[in-house]
Amino acid sequence: MNRRDSLKSIFLATGSLVALPTWAESWSSGNLAHLSSFTATEQEILSSVADTIIPFGNGFGALSVGVDKYLQKQIDNCYEPAVRDNIKAQLDVLNKRSFAQLNQKEREAMLLSLNASSDKNEKDFFDIMKTETIRGFNTSKEVMLQHHKYKIAPGHYYGCVDVKA
DSSP, X not given: OOXXXXXXXXXXXXXXXXXXXXXXXXXXXXXXXXXXXXXXXXXXXXXXXXXXXXOSBTTBOTTTTTHHHHHHHHHHHHSOHHHHHHHHHHHHHHXXXXXXXXXXXHHHHHHHHHHTOSOHHHHHXXXXXXXXXHHHHHTSHHIIIXXXXXXXXXXXXXXXXXXXX
């Protein structure tokens, strides 16, 4: 490799690293938001579904730990287009039934009716929403640390311990 090319690469990398803190200073979760394929109405219904499955209680609920955002990313990035289309269709059906305006008991009854339905699309929708909401909630930082008392590195390292042999 040419020495000039090497020096250019080193200076460019150094300049980039020096500029990075200034450039990244204004980053926030709002600036780095996921570009969702869900409309605002679909996002509202999705949030209502998550809130119905795990309502706020004991310090946190599905919405307070961001399960609604998790669901959007999970469905957009990890599910086949046919499944996404079914989810959007079912969200549209819930919207036509004014799901977001109902009280907790009425929303629970409506979701349970989807589970008991003979329509495969409705049952699949309920199963995915329930599974992913529970997964998103249980793996959130708040629940892992405050409820499950998860420790990243369990135990403590004692470097100098006398060993009796």
